[in-house]
Amino acid sequence: MTFLGIETVEWLGYIAMATVLVSFLMKSIIKLRLVNALGCLLFVAYGIYLQPISKPIILTNIAILVINLYYIFKKK
Template sequence: MEFLGISDVEWIGYAAMATVLISFLMKSVNKLRIVNSFGCLLFVFYGVLLEPLSMPIIITNTAIFFINAYYLLKK
C-alpha cells in the first residue's frame, strides 16, 4: 500500500528517522535515551521489513537499543 507515492515500509523508515532526530532535542539524557530507543526499535522493524533484510540497520539499531537500555536500567 502507498500513501503520497511512498510505501508503508518507507513511512516506517521516515518515522524512525524523525524519532531518532527528535531524541537529540531532549535536554534530559534519560528522555533522549527513551525516545532514541523507540526510534531504534522502529529502525529494527524497518530493517526487517526491507527486501532483502538489511542486517546493518538491524544490528546497529539493536546494539544502540541495548546500550540505551543498559544506561537507563543502571540508574
C-alpha cells in the same frame, strides 16, 4: 501499500529517522535515551520490513538499543 505515493516501508524509515532526530532535542538524558530507544526499535522493524532484510540496520540499531537500555536501567 502506498500513502501519498510513498511505500509503507519508506514511511516506517522516515518515522524512525524523525524519532531519532527528535531524541537529540531532549534536555533530559533519560528522555533522550527513551525516545532514541523507540527510534531504534522502529529502525529494527524497518530493517526487517525491507526486502531483502537489512542486517546492518538491524544489528546496529539492536546494539544502540541495548546501550540505551543499559544506561536507562543502570543502577546509580
